Amino acid sequence: MKRSYIIGLALAAALGAGQASAQELTGTLKNIKDTGTITLGHRDSSIPFSYLDDNQKPIGYAMDICMKIVDAVKKELKLDKLEVKLNPVTSATRIPLMANGTIDLECGSTTNNAERQKQVWFTNTHFLTASRYVSKKANKINTIDDLKGKSVVSTAGTTNIKQLTEANAARNLNINIIPAKDHAEAFLMVETDRAVAFVMDDILLASLVAGSKAPDDYVISKDAFSKPEPYGIMLRKDDAAFKKVVDAATAALYTGGEGQKIYDKWFTQKVPPKNLNLNTPISPELKNEFAKPSDSPDPDSYK
Amino acid sequence: MNYNWNWHIFFEPNPMGTGTYLDMLLSGLWLTIKTALLAWIIALVAGSFIGVLRTLPSNTAQWIGFLYVEFFRNMPLLVQLFLWFFVLPELLPRAAGLWLKQLPNAPFWTAAIGVGLFMSARVAVQLGAGIASLPRGQKQAATALGLTTAQTYRYVLLPLAFRIVLPPLTSEFLNTIKNTAVAITIGLIELTGQARSMQEFSFQVFEAFTAATVIYLLINFIVVTGMRFLERRVAIPGYISGK
Amino acid sequence: MFSTLDFDVIRRSIGYLFYEGMTFTLTLTALSALGGLIFGTLIALMRLSGYKLLGRIAGLYVDFMRSLPLVLVIFWFYFLVPYIGQWLTGASRPIKVGAFSSSLITFIMFEAAYFSEIMRAGIQSISKGQPAAANALGMTYSQTMRYVVLPQAFRNMLPVLLTQTIVLFQDTSLVYVLSITDFLGAASKVAQRDGRLVEMYLFAAAVYFTISCFASWGVRRLQARISIVR
Numbered sequence: 077m078k079r080s081y082i083i084g085l086a087l088a089a090a091l092g093a094g095q096a097s098a099q100e101l102t103g104t105l106k107n108i109k110d111t112g113t114i115t116l117g118h119r120d121s122s123i124p125f126s127y128l129d130d131n132q133k134p135i136g137y138a139m140d141i142c143m144k145i146v147d148a149v150k151k152e153l154k155l156d157k158l159e160v161k162l163n164p165v166t167s168a169t170r171i172p173l174m175a176n177g178t179i180d181l182e183c184g185s186t187t188n189n190a191e192r193q194k195q196v197w198f199t200n201t202h203f204l205t206a207s208r209y210v211s212k213k214a215n216k217i218n219t220i221d222d223l224k225g226k227s228v229v230s231t232a233g234t235t236n237i238k239q240l241t242e243a244n245a246a247r248n249l250n251i252n253i254i255p256a257k258d259h260a261e262a263f264l265m266v267e268t269d270r271a272v273a274f275v276m277d278d279i280l281l282a283s284l285v286a287g288s289k290a291p292d293d294y295v296i297s298k299d300a301f302s303k304p305e306p307y308g309i310m311l312r313k314d315d316a317a318f319k320k321v322v323d324a325a326t327a328a329l330y331t332g333g334e335g336q337k338i339y340d341k342w343f344t345q346k347v348p349p350k351n352l353n354l355n356t357p358i359s360p361e362l363k364n365e366f367a368k369p370s371d372s373p374d375p376d377s378y379k
Numbered sequence: 380m381n382y383n384w385n386w387h388i389f390f391e392p393n394p395m396g397t398g399t400y401l402d403m404l405l406s407g408l409w410l411t412i413k414t415a416l417l418a419w420i421i422a423l424v425a426g427s428f429i430g431v432l433r434t435l436p437s438n439t440a441q442w443i444g445f446l447y448v449e450f451f452r453n454m455p456l457l458v459q460l461f462l463w464f465f466v467l468p469e470l471l472p473r474a475a476g477l478w479l480k481q482l483p484n485a486p487f488w489t490a491a492i493g494v495g496l497f498m499s500a501r502v503a504v505q506l507g508a509g510i511a512s513l514p515r516g517q518k519q520a521a522t523a524l525g526l527t528t529a530q531t532y533r534y535v536l537l538p539l540a541f542r543i544v545l546p547p548l549t550s551e552f553l554n555t556i557k558n559t560a561v562a563i564t565i566g567l568i569e570l571t572g573q574a575r576s577m578q579e580f581s582f583q584v585f586e587a588f589t590a591a592t593v594i595y596l597l598i599n600f601i602v603v604t605g606m607r608f609l610e611r612r613v614a615i616p617g618y619i620s621g622k
Numbered sequence: 623m624f625s626t627l628d629f630d631v632i633r634r635s636i637g638y639l640f641y642e643g644m645t646f647t648l649t650l651t652a653l654s655a656l657g658g659l660i661f662g663t664l665i666a667l668m669r670l671s672g673y674k675l676l677g678r679i680a681g682l683y684v685d686f687m688r689s690l691p692l693v694l695v696i697f698w699f700y701f702l703v704p705y706i707g708q709w710l711t712g713a714s715r716p717i718k719v720g721a722f723s724s725s726l727i728t729f730i731m732f733e734a735a736y737f738s739e740i741m742r743a744g745i746q747s748i749s750k751g752q753p754a755a756a757n758a759l760g761m762t763y764s765q766t767m768r769y770v771v772l773p774q775a776f777r778n779m780l781p782v783l784l785t786q787t788i789v790l791f792q793d794t795s796l797v798y799v800l801s802i803t804d805f806l807g808a809a810s811k812v813a814q815r816d817g818r819l820v821e822m823y824l825f826a827a828a829v830y831f832t833i834s835c836f837a838s839w840g841v842r843r844l845q846a847r848i849s850i851v852r
Binding site for chain 3: 103107111115120121128131132161163164165166169172173175176177178257258260261264267268288289349
């Protein structure tokens, strides 16, 4: 009687364990295993996170992190070969393309906020940046209020254009907001005087200015539209098994010091294609986050 | 399907502080209508002029007409808009280019003119064919009556030709409305653009695009009905009354 | 003013522009034209089939597609196709569809509406006596269509079909809105990276213009030859 009870218990445990490991392969992980491919969404001009080099191949800080995640997924699924497919996304298409399964990981400069978490999930934060604007020094746009009545560009589908839109409404600035397809196009609108300013995350503005024909002509605002907000690699919502693997991979990367190395490679050394050095050492906030990786969308949790 | 449907989204406030998301789409609709109407006026005026040139007996006039049509027909509309918007101001003298770029509604004017010229080539072809299809006797009779060439076109050929090409012109007008959507690439936030902004702000991609689709279908229905009514109104009894 | 232009940027990126961009554009054009023609012919046959319901469905489809701007349809399909795939195959999650396949499906579905109208006109242009004669010879409906009506309709309509394909070739540039690397997408990526909008867009315009002009000249010649033969 007692023995059969124990056997039953052992059986149940074995069955349960078996079920658990079978269940692990659902969603994205199952898809990756079945097809032998993983699709990364990349950007055109999110320098130095995810952008095209001289041979039009996507490279960058977020791409490097994603490749580490790919390695971890490959190991987790015990695959000999995992083909990486690349799919270009814009700020406007990245969330629908994640939801509809076209991409598995979005490797770029996507702000992780509570609103977006209703649609997609994010892994551990890889950068913190605030929303500011860039303008030509000659235009003397010193504060956000100086934008009143002017044409201002931002990238369609970003948190930045939303913040600009909201500030415009709240402060009655009467700004003519022009949506651009990607950051490079938006910056060109400022360079060619079509817009007086471009509202974007300050790190992206800094890299666009550095890569421009006359970097000294531009100034990035002191005024900010937001607190420093976290960037995360985006993944599909409600896919806990996949998120677990990705979170573990990024956490190991950041706490193990390798994250810092990848960071330094892209932010404190020369990067292709123009051999720019952004000279942006890691911030204390990000350093703390790397020590204790977090996927919180709350900017205040990173202080 | 891991998608959160929310059809109430249309009645929720939009982040621009201009009312609800529905108001946002309607303002886009208004811009679509304004752009399409201005483009259509340009297309009709320029198209008629070129269409007439193509039917004149002069070789030069025919050549000009031919070159005009080939120029605007053989480039994608998107590329033409880029030429007007990004390239033209840089090729002008600096002051003029700057003035052009800093016009408060630059995307609107560029879109209306760009789409208008693009469509004018198609109007020219339709009208030219319409004039060519008229019996030669019409023109000969007009000449016999002592009408000048201008008078012949004004009083005889064009009134008849326009009636003949009214059905194809209807579909070209519909094309004009649809083609204004291409202008989202130069920052015109018309109906498709507002649907896309709504998707970006609210993440309700399918609701936003469904609404835009329904509005386009309605526009189409209204224009087709209106034009049928117009065709019947202007038909000459006993002569080419419609088809 | 022209002194500030740098046309060397075209030479530096020519491989990318044509090898990646133009290949994408031409492949997409050819496959969409083929798919659109097949699907469009089916729609035309449905409309002319004499079955009211079938005809109505086909008519609604054509009117629906022709009412919508291509840009909107491109967005729709890029976001929707994976869900349709999921629904068709009964899979548990959306089917992964790449940028190329998604654009291809979009253009086939969209162009079919236009090709079907051309094919319908072509089929109607065949005199009633021909299908009647085929019927008298004991041919079935599908044999009549396959061997008598469609080959003639196709041949009569060839110039119009090719002209529509040139329009399609130009329309594929709209995948630009999805950041896909077609010819225009490639040109704009180089243009924006190097800040050379003027040079690259002028070049892109010239290339589209040359190809379209050459193609429409070919169509005109073909038309002249066909009309003599007839």
